[in-house]
Amino acid sequence: MVSTALPSSPIEPMLAKVAEALPTEPGFLFEPKWDGFRAIVFNTGEQTLLQSRDLKPLNRYFPELEAALRDALPKGCILDGEIVVASRGGLDFDALQQRIHPAPSRIARLAKETPARFVAFDLLAAGGKSTIALPQGERRTRLERLLGSVRPPLHLTPMTRDRAEAERWLQQFEGAGLDGVVAKLESAVYQPGKRAMLKIKHVRSADCVVAGFRWYKDRTDAVGSLLLGLYDDAGVLHHVGVASSFTMAMRQQLLQELAPLREGAAESHPWAHWGGASAGDAQRMPGAQSRWSGGKDLSWQPLRPERVCEVRYDHLQGNRFRHATVFMRWRPDKPAEDCRYDQLEVTTPYELAKVFGA
Incomplete structure (x- = not known):
């Protein structure tokens, strides 16, 4: 029997392996590959935790995100996604790197000057129950239902099942600072720490x-x-x-x-x-x-x-x-x-x- 209990932190994020081209077989969901800091967000109701890819807390570096996510997300929710900084020219990874700083005064200043955003692309729990064992397609449907009306700095990543559309994204979105396209099997469960997705980047x-x-x-x-x-x-x-x-x-x-x-x-x-x-x-x-x-x-x-x-x-x-x-x-x-x-x-x-x- 699959457990539906709320997962506890930390959770290893599911990873991707490099592919040379978008898969041609059916059954894949395609999403933009964001160029930021991977993060899993836990909202228990009492606190909101931002966890990095290497299982460390990120809250102190992004206080504006912690507050915004606490207000926007329902209790018992866990999201997988990416922290990014957007500038006039697109995503700004240099500005994002500057946010990891030991001085609280500098963090507070940069939180106003270069505020971060969180782009959600997977749902690991909702309503206090785990969704990890659900197929990717079902998790996406629930994620859309949960975040259908969210506003910045929280975003829902675009998704398509159309390979031709994903090809257009691969060519066009790089101009906004994105990193490629991710392909996910619609039938796959979430696999923490496993390279269970495909990432297609520009070569x-x-x-x-x-x-x-x-x-x-x-x-x-x-x-x-x-x-x-x-x-x-x-x-x-x-x-x-x-x-x-x-x-x-x-x-x-x-x-x-x-x-x-x-x-x-x-x-x-x-x-x-x-x-x-x-x-x-x-x-x-x-x-x-x-x-x-x-x-x-x-x-x-x-x-x-x-x-x-x-x-x-x-x-x-x-x-x-x-x-x-x-x-x-x-x-x-x-x-x-x-x-x-x-x-x-x-x-x-x-x-x-x-x-x-x-």
Whole structure:
């Protein structure tokens, strides 16, 4: 017999695995993939708890959301969704990151300057009873019934069963800062901690200069990640991200291949002055510590910026790759100075209001 008792916190969120394309078989629900902080919201009536993906409380960072959700949601309700910050140009992940700050005074100020929103996309409990064992389609119907008349900062994510419509979302919604499309089996129950959904993201490639590397964990015989650069119109080489998914054999091979480029690299390296980078420079300097680095050793080894590789990426955040890229191949035919920002695809802007109203 399936229990319908109200689940207790914390709950591991159900996760998604990457797919190259939208599924063609029937029986899927499609939703936009929001670019924010995953959160599960518990409203017991006495208190409202915002739980992060890694099972930690988020209430102190989003006091305006805690108050709004407490007033808007019925007692005994648990929602799965995403915390986002919206700006005139669409979703603003940089502004969202700034909300995670140790100073209460700064949190209070940013809650007014960059207020957050919560986009709900699943229902885990209602009326004090669990809905986790119900099929996805039934949970969606109940979620629509529960949130049919909600107002900002609480939103119900759009949903479609039409694959062609989902394809349009995949192309258009990126212009509003969204991250792709999620596909969910209509018949599936909620599976905490399991990769039981599909996420389809934009896939592009770029030729980048390899200008340095980090060691693999505590070893000195293997490369952990490659530091990537692109030139701007003024000829300045900017750190744009990393490529880090390699087998151990490839990590050791990379160290041998890159060894000649380490000779004399430090003296004239364009990033040489970043050795003492501060937390405030973490977004553009490869060795900087920040509250996101978790105390990891981010020291790096410079390479003469002469070698070019092609990497696969999903999208940009400002002038950097939003996530780690995937190494595809070396490009010995391409000179480093040709690795410029102007090769990157420009996303057509799209109004975020149209996404919420889809």
